Every structure is written in C-alpha cells, then in structure tokens.
Amino acid sequence: MDISVVVPTLNGREELAGCLDALTEQVPDAEVIVVNGPSADGTTGMIRDRDDVSILVEIADRSVTVARNAGIDRATGDVIALVHQSLSVESGWADAVRDGLSGTAQAITGPTHQQLWAGMTTETEETRTIAGRDVTYFNPGNVAFDAEVLEALDGFDEYLNVGSARDFAHRMAASEYGVDWSTKMCVSREFEADGGIAETDWNWKYRSLAYRLVKNYNVRPTVVRRLLSHAIGDAKDALVDVVRGETTPSQWLGNGQDVFGGVGSGIVDGVRARVTDRTLRRNPNGRSARADRAVTVYDWR
Template identity: 55%
Template sequence: MDLSVVIPTLNGRDHLAAGLDVLAAQVSDAEVVVVNGPSTDGTTGMLRERDDVDVLVEVSTRTENVSRNAGLEVATGDVVAFLRYDLVVEPSWLAGLTDGLTDASVVTGPTHRTLGGGMTTEQSEHRTIGSREVTYFNGGNVAFRRAVLDELDGFDEYLETGGDRDAAHRLAALDYEVAWRPDMGVRQEYSADGGVATGDRGEEFRALAYRLVKNYGVRPAAAASTTRRAGRDALVAGRDVLRGDLAPTEWLAAGRAVLGGVARGAADGFVARVKDRSPARNPHGLSDRSNRAVARYDWR
C-alpha cells in the first residue's frame, strides 16, 4: 500500500506542526501533502523548513473541498487519507486504516476530544434515506482507495460545508461501503470546552437542501429530511425564546435565513443533478477545473 496523507490547513501553524511531528513518527513512509491557505500566520515558512512534508500546495480559496481536491490532484498514493490540520493520529491509526481497507474501499475512525470533564469520542453514524443506506464518515479522518476517489471525481466544490456528508451519499449510490475502525483514531492535543458554534444557518440549510436534491431529486425523502431538521431547530429556538435566552426578532431572522437557504440550495441542487446524471453526481468536482493552486512546492 502506497499511502498519501492530504492535510488542508488555514492559519493553524502550531496545531499543524504538532500533528506533522506525530505523523512523521507514526506513519513515516506516507507521502505527506499539505494544502495551505491562504494563511497569514507563517504556515508557509514553517512548512518549507520541514523535511517531512513532500508537497506544499498554496491555494487562494478558503473552502475545504477546494483544498481537498487540490491535494488529491498531486497525491500519488493508491490510498489517499484526509486529515484535519488540528488532529493528531493515535499510535494504532495506521493499523486501523490498513485493517479497514481489507473490508471496504473507504475507512474512517473516531476523533477523541479532551473536555473539562474528561474525553469524548464518536461512534459510527448511519441513516436510511429512501431505499439508500448511507454511512457517514469523519471528513477529518478518512482514507479512500484512489480508484474510489477517481470514480467520485473528488469532492463537490459548490459546498462550503458538508462536503464529506455529500460524498457519503454518493458513495452509497455507487454501492461502496465505509468501514469503521475504532483503532483508526485521532485526537486533539489541546483542551476544548465542548461548545458548539452555531454558524450561518442559511448556509447550513443551503448545503443540506443542495446535497439532498442533487443526490435524490425532488422526492419525499429529500423534503422529509430537510423539514425534520428545520422543524427540530425551530422548536429548540422557540424554547429559547420562551426562556428569554433568544429574542423573537432573532428567531424570525433565523427562520428567514433557513427558508432562503433551503430555496437556493434546492434550486442549485436541481441544476447540479441535471448537469451530472451519472451516479457520481459531482458537476463541481476534481475534473471541473485545474487552477486551484497558486503555488506548489514539491520536495519528493
């Protein structure tokens, strides 16, 4: 197995350096591709001084799927793993990855996070949408056989969030299984408070509607999933209003953002579905363009 590890990063110099140190010690034979940018914290200089990074790709677009595809373009391994810059591989990571690939063409594992009260981790996540069984994977800790990524045409660059979940739907459509290996664990080297950022609600639901309509069409399965998600979030926000933790005007503004995001995402998803009728469903994928990188440093 020839393994390439692609690490997208943005202004994460210190966390990235810690992760690279451990990766070099635990997985010394892997080809390491870092996709940077556009960072302003000295990441480029730090990487150019290291001898354990094989390729550095500088990009100008702050979108994770663009960075993933830019790394995939230059990776040479027959297995390509994607790691988040602020995660560190566990000692058993490579063994878990190797074992998982004996059962499936895609393998993922948990992320261990240090909290104030101890350690938290993840479990494998599955969902049935229509007649399709979807196994989601950890986008910051996943490995693919290269042939699978070629068939998927990489990641969908329309999406600013949820690109890994979109790929999971497309893997299911192509009848690829995703193996879960607890040994393929990664961890954060710093403490987190356990908080969850709310983010842009309109963008979140735009991405949700887009990937569901693109992958399933205008069907009850897609509408039901979006409606359940929106209804659940509205109920939680309504309770916050009743408790006085959220102003009614904020609730209404969030609702408008969600409705606008759903409408735009559904329309764009329908156009994408028409543009690419293949099972890959990826009109904005790896083959769509070749100008992602603004600079490339290759020390192989």
C-alpha cells in the same frame, strides 16, 4: 500499500505542527501533502522549515472542499487519507488503514478522542437509510479512501462550502462503495475550553442540506420530510433560546428567513446539478471542473 495524507489548513500553524509531528512519528513513510488556504499566521514558513512534508500546495480559496481536491490532485498513493489540522493520529492508525482497505471496503474511518476536563469523549459509527439507500457517514477529519474511488467520483463537490463530506458519503452509497468503521483508526484532540462558539450560518447550512439531498435523491417526499424535520428541530431549539433571553424574537425570525432562503436556493441548485450530471457520481463541480486551484506548489519529493 502506499499512503498519501492530505492535511487542509487555514490559520492553524500551531495545531498543524502537532498534526505533522504525529504523522511523522506514526506514519513515517507516508506522502504528506499540506494544502494551505490564505493563511496569515506564518504557516508557509513553518512548513518550509520542516523536512517531513512532501508537498505544500498554496491556494487562494478558503474552502476546505477546494483544499481537499487540491491535495487529492497531487497525491500519488493508492490510499489517500484526509486528516484535520487539529488532529493527531494515534498509535495503530496506519495499520488500521491498511487492514481496513485490504478487505471489501473502499473507505475506512474512525473516532476522534477528545480530552475533556471530566474525561475522554469519542464518536460512534453513523448510518442513515434514505430513499432505500444505506448511507454510512465518515469522519471528514479522519478518513482514508482507495484512490480509485476518489477518481471515480471526481473528488468532492466544490459547490458545497459545508457538507461536502456528507455529500460524498451519499455518492459512495449510490455506487455501492463500502465505508467501514474501525475503533483502532483513532485520532486525538485536546479540548480547548476558551475557543468560543462558532455561529451557525443558517442559510448555508440549509442550502447545503437541500442541495445534496435533491442532487442525490431528486425532489421526493423523503427529501421534503427530512428538510422539514431538520428545520422544525432547529426552530424549537432556537425558540428555547428566545424564552431564556439568550436571543431575541427578531433574531429568531431572521434566522428562519435564512433557513427558507437556503432551502430554496439549495433545491434549485440541486435540481440543476442533478440534470447537469446524470451519472451516479453526481458531481458537476468536482476535481475535473477546474485546474486553477493551486497558486504555488512546493514539491520536495
């Protein structure tokens, strides 16, 4: 079983170096493909100075979805894994991948161990039932697929700047592809307390959510209920921030407008995507839609 590992990166040279070191140690026979967005931190030079990267793909897009597809385009393994630039695979990771994909599952995923001051935290398996369909989500920074599944579903939907991994999980479920969770397929990350808090792009969060729900399930009561449930929950949480004085009422109202605008755009585009691709793969913006992702490719195989 040959493993290709795709590592999307953007301005993360130091984190990426640790990720690559771990892959070299734990999966020395893997085909390692780094897909570099328009980084400005010397990532390209660092990678070219190493001898453990098989392919470096330079892209102009800042989208992780495009980076994933660009890496998949050049992977030759019968197993293709995605690993986040800030994560390091742990001992036993490769065996867990091979064992997990030797059975009936077409994808295998596992937890991220994150070091906190008070100890270690990790995730657990996440599943949902939507419109009678059982969906198992995967850790997008630590997952491995049977390459035939990525081919059958045409990779990731590049309409989505965020949420393309969850969309892929919905599409896998529609085609009855299985996702297994293995506690032995571990990656680790040391928690950085001074990294700041990323602001939520409310428009894109709800545009993505509405798009993938409508695209995969059509406009139905279940979809409307899920959208409302998410919006009401976020509105309540944000209102607490207003009461605490951490944000202003005008900001709260502005975020609400972004949510409604995102939902509207997502529904319209989701319907259009559903009509455009009526197959179970539901991917009108997949790998086959374009061939110009790579700006430069360094192939050292």
